[in-house]
Amino acid sequence: xxxxxxxxxxIIILVACWRVVTTRNLLHxxxxxxxxxxxxxxxxxMLNAEFLGIAQILIYAGAVTILLLFVVMLTTTGPRFExxxxxxxxxxxxxxxxxxxxxxxxxxxxxxWPFTATIIKMKNVTEVLAGRIFLEYLLxxxxxxxxxxxxxVGAVVLARKE
Numbered sequence: 001x002x003x004x005x006x007x008x009x010x011i012i013i014l015v016a017c018w019r020v021v022t023t024r025n026l027l028h029x030x031x032x033x034x035x036x037x038x039x040x041x042x043x044x045x046m047l048n049a050e051f052l053g054i055a056q057i058l059i060y061a062g063a064v065t066i067l068l069l070f071v072v073m074l075t076t077t078g079p080r081f082e083x084x085x086x087x088x089x090x091x092x093x094x095x096x097x098x099x100x101x102x103x104x105x106x107x108x109x110x111x112x113w114p115f116t117a118t119i120i121k122m123k124n125v126t127e128v129l130a131g132r133i134f135l136e137y138l139l140x141x142x143x144x145x146x147x148x149x150x151x152x153v154g155a156v157v158l159a160r161k162e
Contacts, residue, residue: 006046013039030068037061051126067152074159 012035019032037060044053133141 002046009039009042026072030065030072034061034065037065051129
C-alpha cells in the first residue's frame with residue numbers, strides 16, 4: 001500500500017512540475033506549484049518526518065504560495081495573467097537539460113542511501129528540532145519572522161498603485 005501511494009504521489013509531483021514550467025497562465029503555474037509542495041509534504045509524512053511535513057505545508061505551501069500569488073496579482077496587468085516566451089527553444093537548451101538530468105541521475109544512483117539505520121536513529125527528531133528552534137533559537141526565529149513580515153508589507157506598499 002505504501003509503495004502504491006508513493007508512486008501515485010510521485011506521478012502527481014511530476015505532472016504538476018511539468019505543468020508549472022509549461023503553462024502560459026501564471027495563476028495556473030502557481031497553483032500547480034502548490035500541488036507540488038503539498039505532495040512533497042505527503043512524501044515527508046510517509047517517511048515519518050512529521051516536522052518536515054508540517055514545515056513544508058506551513059512555510060512553502062502556505063506562505064510561499066501566498067507570496068507568489070501576491071506577486072502575480074500585484075505585478076501583472078490585465079485579468080488573464082499570461083506570459084509569453086520571447087525566445088525560441090534551441091537544440092542547445094535541450095542538450096543542456098538532458099546533460100544536467102543525466103548528471104543528476106548519475107549522482108543519485110551512486111549515493112549509498114542509509115535508509116533503515118537513519119529511520120531507527122530518528123525517533124525523537126521532531127522533539128529535538130522543536131526544542132532547538134523554540135527554546136535555544138527563539139530570538140533569531142522571531143527576528144526572522146518580523147523581518148519577513150516587514151519585507152512583505154514593504155513589497156505591498158511599493159507595488160500599490162497610487
